[in-house]
Amino acid sequence: MSKKKAPLSTWTRRDVLKASAASTAIAGAPMFFSRHAYGADFLNNPGDGKTVTLGFNVPQSGAYADEGADELRAYQLAVEHLNGEGDGGMMNTMQPSALKGNGILGKKVEYVTGDTQTKSDAARASAKRMIEKDGVVMVTGGSSSGVAIAVQNLCQETGIIFMAGLTHSNDTTGKDKKANGFRHFFNGYMSGAALGPVLEKAYGKDRRTYHLTADYTWGWTQEQSIIASTENIGWTTEQKVMTPVGAGDFSQYIAPILNSDADTLVLNHYGKDMINSLTQSIQFGLRDKQKNGKDFQIIVPLYSRLMAQGAGENVKGIYGSTNWHWSLQDEGSKAFVKSFGAKYGNPPSQAAHTCYVQTLLYADAAERAGTFEPCQIVSALEGHKFDGTGNGPTEYRAEDHQCFKDVLVVKGKDNPSSQFDLLEVVEVTPRAQVEYAPDHEMFAGGDLGSCNNGA
């Protein structure tokens, strides 16, 4: 007893404090260093199970429901291909690829779906259910930047990988970027950078723009990007007007354009809003007008084939940009269109394309990492360079988890040869022209933080 008591009796209070600090550091250090290295347990680890579950969180109701339906078709096709069914689609063209067609890491891929309703709260609730009840290892989906940012935050907090679907706001990989989130889709800045030179060539250096903008994160950043780009070519900005999302009737916002000095209308609207605002602008005779000695023009910076289908004849001759188009002739696009078309009878939309590619990229990262552990997947995706997925050589930039690749400038086709042939690719803008520094002012203010394994 005395032997045990003796050393203690010589300790001062300071010694005890030092010792406890040191032991805390020693005890904590191995965990800190090994947490990532040894693949300690992580949230929803499928363990020895024969299956792994992915969560497809898409708008199945609300304004973007048809877009969501196309996303879901793409996800189902991706699962089919990952499990070795069908013709394999882009799995045959993606390079490099660790995919084997036997699921992911030998586990059969299963999936659950959720309805985001194009509302952030509903999307979060649906993703939460997938994570907590269905045990998904990855959540993917979108069709609205508001939704994507909300779900990305949730995935970061809980420790699940989020592979963003269609989200075009600069903020998704800008001020709201997160370590567990990855975006393959392009963004507002890239649309502006790609469109600028084409617009200059088509409409000259002297134009006055009037912006109608959807009043949420995507609209704000797209407007900012397009203004920067058009002012760079000498255009001036006459007016910026925010419109509520889902306004339906835009006539009260369109009528004042007639009385302004603007000769170009920029519609920073998407989905149903774009279809309505474009249709109504044309009903008000904007495209028949002459302003400042020039033909009045309308620009829709973010286009999709589904929207073009909705707007019908009105899209003819109108410029915009898109992430991908089914008419591209590279091997990856052809393989995907063939596979999707054979299964569903129509070509995929850009939303379907980005969702399909994101699923393959996640699976490939897991194969390369040899685990479903989120931090290992983050490491596998950061800086990953790949090709054969329809956009030419592409890189997942490590600094912000944004994919960098070529961007398409498109125009509503005057004489469509088929019901799907609504947009023509005017220019493939090279990656270098749409690239920006990670700390660019339009993307500043955010922090990726560190990845979260959730356990």
Add this chain to the structure above:
Amino acid sequence: MDAILVQILNGLDKGAAYALIALGLTLVFGTLGVVNFAHGAIFMIGAFCAVTLNRLLTLSTKVRDESITLFEAFKEVPILTTKFPTIGPIIVDYSVPLAILVAIPIMWGLGLLMERGLIRHFYKRPHADQILVTFGLAIIIQEIVKHYYGANPIPQAAPAAFSGSLNIGALFGLGDNIVYPWWRLIYLSFSLFIISAVFAFLQFTTFGMVVRAGMQDREMVGMLGINIERRFSLVFGLAAVVAGLAGVMYTPILPPDYHMGMDFLVLSFVVVVVGGMGSLGGAVAAGFLLGILQSFASMTQVKAIIPGIDQIIIYLVAVVVLLVLPRGLLGRKGVMED
């Protein structure tokens, strides 16, 4: 000045839609005492009558699309325009006005079916029950439409002859900037015609006189040996026709989707309350008033002074009107008052 004139036209146009829906709501409330939350869905069904007729007229045969080589795609070749190359395209072009003829019997039948099949069982139940059942019905109708027609808006074209715009300024020597789409002018005229027809019907026919008497004192009319229940059922049908026609004619202005009824319903209820519960004239006046105010509030100059005013103007006016005139603009004493 030009901008103000165009915004007045815009307001009248928007107000015309609100007024037509609110008129039907008020008719149903004034006669049957039911707060019908499914009325917006009836407006939406009217719009889909136009969509359906257009689809029927453009029924197609599927022909292999040779321009697509990567997979087996099919294009649709309309049967009507192929078989009748002269008259076929004209009929398709005028599908929206033609839909009026189709919508009248459909909406009439649907109105009677809704009233006889469901709503009459709730006459003596509290307003909360009526709201729940009609709101539930609206959601069911919406989901059915979404199931068959999808969630995306389906554009309907106005006849080519009316697809452009009228330079009203040039017509009256006021400059080139007062331009207004033809179809919106037609919609405004059509609405004024329907509103006048409903008022004339209620004012100058025996049926209308009985209905008005029933709105004043239902029991007394019943005691006089008139089957007021039957008359009121027909009024429900009439309200459905009015809302349905408003929906049909609105399709070239706003591509219809399954949710359009709900978008209009909330505003129309505000219109009814501002106009005065049970007052037909009040509903029409409030519809136009709120439409015009909403248009003015969206002007850049106004928004520069009070940002976001365009989003709240209708509700702000409703609050002010109800504070100053608790029964609304033309509300009658005793309606919804215990």
